Amino acid sequence: MNVVILLNGEPYAGEIFAENSYVICCDGAYGWAKNRVRIDENLGDFDSLGETPEPAPRATFPSEKNETDGELAVDRALALGAQSILIYGGGGKREDHFLGNLHLLFKAYRAGIFAAMITNGAEITVCGAGNNEFFCKRGETVSIVPFGGDAHIMDSSRLKYSMKDLWLRYGSTRGISNVAETDEGFSFSVEKGTVLVLINKEGE
Numbered sequence: 001m002n003v004v005i006l007l008n009g010e011p012y013a014g015e016i017f018a019e020n021s022y023v024i025c026c027d028g029a030y031g032w033a034k035n036r037v038r039i040d041e042n043l044g045d046f047d048s049l050g051e052t053p054e055p056a057p058r059a060t061f062p063s064e065k066n067e068t069d070g071e072l073a074v075d076r077a078l079a080l081g082a083q084s085i086l087i088y089g090g091g092g093k094r095e096d097h098f099l100g101n102l103h104l105l106f107k108a109y110r111a112g113i114f115a116a117m118i119t120n121g122a123e124i125t126v127c128g129a130g131n132n133e134f135f136c137k138r139g140e141t142v143s144i145v146p147f148g149g150d151a152h153i154m155d156s157s158r159l160k161y162s163m164k165d166l167w168l169r170y171g172s173t174r175g176i177s178n179v180a181e182t183d184e185g186f187s188f189s190v191e192k193g194t195v196l197v198l199i200n201k202e203g204e
Helices: 027-033 069-079 095-110
Strands: 002-006 021-026 041-043 084-088 114-118 122-127 130-134 141-146 151-157 166-168 186-192 195-200
Touching (some): 002 027, 002 069, 021 069, 027 041, 041 069, 069 084, 095 114, 130 195
Parallel strands (some): 002 021, 002 084, 021 041
Antiparallel strands (some): 114 122, 122 195, 151 166
8 A cells, every 4th residue: 555645834836746645634734635536544633734635634643742733644644555655745834844744754664664845846765775776867866865874885886976985974064965977777786774755856
């Protein structure tokens, strides 16, 4: 099962790829998403929504709780047996929620599930040890930064700046603003650590 999660950050302006996916809409995201995509389940505390969503929520959570609505949605996706998760609306508005949403990508990664957050400016994901392949257009800006600690990149391919035998130190900006050299995307291998990969979508 593929799961799409819609969050109440900056409304996503592009196409939402939800075909053959189970769509979970979190609280106030219903306001920007309700007429754009089929919603299979509404979830959250609904403290920022001034209407009753359709379909009716399976459960309403208290506004004062330990988890964000986004984390509840990721937990729900994992309980459903998600094989991949796409998150829309996770950027913009509150920076603390954006930082929390990056950690949701890590939560999915730790559970062995591919997850990506698609904002109006970038596609973001988390990956770790092994060879990692990404698809993008030639000339797009790519940033690969350590997440949670140092990361060792063994090699890279089809990137302007080689990352061969490169340590990315947590607390350094090394890895920001690389460039994809072909329309076939790029790849890199990680020997140790976890990284955030951001493919910027300038001008799209």
